[in-house]
Amino acid sequence: MHRSTSAVRRACAVGTTVALVGLTTGLGIMTATAASAAEPLDTTQPVVTEETPAPAPSDEPTPSDSPAPADETPAPQVPADEPTTPATTEPAAPVSPAAPAPEATAKPDATPTPDVTVQAEDATVTITGKPKVGSLLSAVTTGFDSDLGYTYAWKDANGLVLSKTATYQVDPTDVRTTITVAVTGTLPGATETTTVTSEATAPVTQDPAFLAADGTPTTEGTSRRHPLQLTATAGDAFSHVFRAQGSPTPTYALAWFDPDDAELAEEYPEDDWSPADQLPEGLAFDASTGELSGTATDAYDWEFAVTATSGTESVTQYVQLNVEAGAPAGIMVYTTDRAGLFDEDEDFDDRKIWIVQPDGSVITLGGPVGYAEGGRPTIKQGGTLIVAGGLVDRWGNLAGDLDEDAPVLLPTVSSDVASDVIAPDAEYGDAGIVNVTFPHASVHHLTVSSGDFSTAFAVDVQPTAVAPVVAPKPVPAAAPVTPVNTGGQLAYTGSDATGALPWALGLLVAGAGLVGARALRRRHTQR
Incomplete structure (x- = not known):
């Protein structure tokens, strides 16, 4: 049977009140309260409420002080025998605290479980x-x-x-x-x-790291001893994009490959050097995209570095760009006075080297000037020029295999003066060096060729007071030192082989002279 919500609420309120009063006022009041609390559950409750005025019209006179004794004595005797007489007064006192019932219901529920x-x-x-x-x-x-x-x-x-x-x-x-x-x-x-x-x-965030061509992080080039290897060809368009991962998005910049260069740039700020000076002419670096692009014409191994920065973190990739020579387009000749090259008694500052380009134009290196475009190979009457040549591309870069173990081609040399003595050098013929001795003083015209290419240039043979030597003796035969010498001396001059030979071969073989000329020209132009 459905129960009235209000009746249930009243029953709960009365029961809660009984519990609270019993805990706060003691056992005696608990007994009285329990007895009086039972009355609201009786079905005769409405009748009790109507009979409450009955004692008033009684015939017996009731003094005005009668309510006081009623509080002291009759209260504990009413519960069992007379439910109607005292009920009108006593239940009202304990029932009145029913107002705080909502607070009482929450406390019993929270007691067994912590908050x-x-x-x-x-x-x-x-x-x-x-x-x-x-x-x-x-x-x-x-x-x-x-x-x-x-x-x-x-x-x-x-x-x-x-x-x-x-x-x-x-x-x-x-x-x-x-x-x-x-x-x-x-x-x-x-x-x-x-x-x-x-x-x-x-x-x-993510620290920056350079990426390989396949998009994966790479450590290639993180050491100067093992730089990233790139290859370009002189005269051909070149492009390489440096890519790095990182968060925030990395930014790129050129950096010094060699710490010594960085120190020099700081020590001499007036020279206005920057890492961009490490790049070959014709190439430029775009810091916004990380792309190196352009067309280089100088065949050389160029070294530089690129940094990628993300937030406060940076990573450096060291690079070696090998610009290779293009297709052969002519022959270039290197010539110098043999005595001035190997004779230690000669003043090194007076030594000159002439580079004859495919079109016959000359570049003069050494001497008081150091570098000059133009000039003419000059030698004393009876002296000997050493001649070396090699195929070059249209930019003047020595073409062909420059490996030290590769065979060197001996150029073909001819002169318009029949008395000139032309022969491979007795010591360094296998390095591609040819000797030309000039018995007569005049202007001689030499032609040097290799394969299908050739170049020609004039030589100024200056007269001397001493009678010229018609034909020089072979170099080994003229040596004043016995052949058993094992001290590293050149038998025919007495000069130190460890000093002269690298100087000669480094300059005349493998294009070192050309590289030096182009580098000097570039510095001369910048200044």
């Missing part, structure tokens, strides 16, 4: 470690019962669960997102678990 909500506010979890790719993040908790286990849930900004372990290693896929960790554990004195979530980290 988990309040304690959960004291439990915390924080993240230690840098929010950076590769770093290890850890969850540090406080306020939980350390004797019980925890569960973890690492999440990104979109709520995607990344891991359920106590630590988390930041992955590259987390770049630019934030990370939180939720820890579920039991609080002291609680019977149920509580979950606490940390504050979000800062957006995940």
Whole structure:
């Protein structure tokens, strides 16, 4: 049968009041209250309320003080025998406290279970470690019962669960997102678990790292001893894009390859040197895109460096750009006075080298000037020029294989003066050096050829007071030192082989003279 909600509420209120009064006023009042509290449950309750005025019209006179004795004596005797007489006065006093009933209902419910909500506010979890790719993040908790286990849930900004372990290693896929960790554990004195979530980290960053052609991080070029190798061809368009990963997005810049160059640039700021001076002419670096592009014409191994910076972190890639010569377009000749090259008694500052280009124009190196475009090979009557030549591309770069073990082609040399003596050098013929001795003083015209290419130039043979030598003796036969010499001396001159030979071969073989000429020309132009 359905019960009235108001009746149930009244019953609960009365029962609660009885319990409260019994706990606060003692056993004696509890007994009286219990007795009086039973009356509201009696079905005759409305009748009792109507009969309350009955004692008033009684014939017996009642003094005005009669209510006082009624409070002292009759109250404890009413409950069992006479439910109607005292009920009108006594029940009203204990029933009146029914107003605080809502507070009373909450306290009995909270007594058996601790207030988990309040304690959960004291439990915390924080993240230690840098929010950076590769770093290890850890969850540090406080306020939980350390004797019980925890569960973890690492999440990104979109709520995607990344891991359920106590630590988390930041992955590259987390770049630019934030990370939180939720820890579920039991609080002291609680019977149920509580979950606490940390504050979000800062957006995940990533240290810069250069990328290989396939887009994966690479360590190639991170050491000056093992630079990144790039190849270009003189006269051909070249492009290479330096790419790096990182967050924030990396920025690029040229840097010094050699620390000594960086120190010189700081020591002499008036020279206005910069890392861009390390690049060959014709190539430029775009810092906004990381692209190196253009057309180089100087065949050489160029060294420079590129940095990628992300936030406060930077990485450097060292580069060696090998510009190779183009297709052969002519022959270039190197010539100098043989005595001036090997004779230690000659003043080194007076020695000159002439570079004859495919079109016959001359570049003069050495002497008081140091570098000059133009001039003419000059030698004393009876002296000997050494001649070496090689195929060059249209930019003047020595073409062909420059490997030290590769065979060297001996150029073909001819003269318009029949008395000139032309023969391979007795000592260095296998290095491609030809001797030309001039018995007569005049202007001689030499032609040097190799394969299908040739070049011609004039030689000024100046007269001397001494009678010219018609035909020089072979160099070994003229040597004043016995052949058993093992001290590293050239038998025919007495000069130190370890000093003269590298100087000669380094200049006349493998294009070293040409490289020096072009470098000097470039410096001369800049100044």
